[in-house]
Amino acid sequence: MGALCEAVLGRADLATDARFATNPARVAHDEELTGLIELALAGRSSAEVERRLDTAGVANARMRTMAEFAAHPQLAARGRWADVGTPRGEVTALLPPVDVPGRRPRLDPVSDLGEHSAAIRAELGLPEDR
Template sequence: REEHPRLIICGVSGYGSTGPYRDKKAYDLLVQCEAGLVSITGTQETASKVGISAADIAAGMYAYTGILTALFQRERNGEGAAFEVSLLEALGEWMGFPAYFTGYGGKQPPRTGASHAAIAPYGPFEAGDGKVVFLGLQNEREWVVFCEAVLQRSELAADPRFDSNSGRVENAEALDEAIEGAFGGLSSEEVISRLDGARIANARMRTVQEFLDHPQLKARDRWREVDSPTGPIRTLLPPVTMQGVESVMKPIPEVGEHTGPILEELGLDAERVRSMRDAGAV
């Protein structure tokens, strides 16, 4: 940055540039383990990693916001910046709820599969056609509506085992039996229809292919086709939808396609670029 004071430098590492883990190798799964995420994910019998690269994505998102902050700062004072993001600290930010639950509650949230550790009912329930419907309740008003309009068993709302969230969590097995007993005579579509009618949050358990074919994404025109070195591919628009702004969806470049123009923009002359290429630096 002495030569280029407006330059913004972002360093991403597994554990940061200092401390005892500075030189430790880091892959997404390993950082999930070190952050405690694996210990609260999965079933009671089996700890599991998250199905996407959560640590990598978290670090990338914080690098992105850090660069945007540095760009904004540079517009204010003309100066660039150098900063770092570690995968552990990025994922640690996302571990807020279980971290505080554990630190101030005395024990960590149990692994409960696709159910919620502290809210009930909240999770998967099987309908009569064998398909799984997910639902979630957030307050006692919704519990009463759920019993009356969805289960059509209004007496459950006042059952002393279920008349508070803590009671429902404590008696989760009996609660699940009551819900699936009511759902057993209904198809998944009928269950969802009742839930929607009662304004109870719910979802279908879709496969990845069903996500790709999701009617909401189609209705909102979220798919675009872009060129790539291997041919056209279908890709989603970025999730930020800004009025009057169309996202840039240019072709995916070849590896190194823009190296020359970037080095030229940085002010490196042709001879220096040639020497860098000869040395295998670029």
């Protein structure tokens, strides 16, 4: 807490403020604390805040857009992408987030619209599609 208050927020006094000394106290004073943090960071770029957090040794992660998330190098490094067939050609899909040892997730080709309609109708005992 001290590193965040002093090196990142420039408010060393907050580290000893009784309103924020414990997690329950911070939760009880969340609105006030959020306002103080926003005030301390106002006018700073996200790159500057990230640099301050890293320098202070405060764990952090930047919120990313969907495009930034998809381009993150760790997804490729960890083999999280797979090609999946579709009626209009192959697309790249993200694998499910959980790995089961010894099993690769099954990513079957995407069905075309109506591809299985006749079989489903037959299985349900419905008349053929008109």
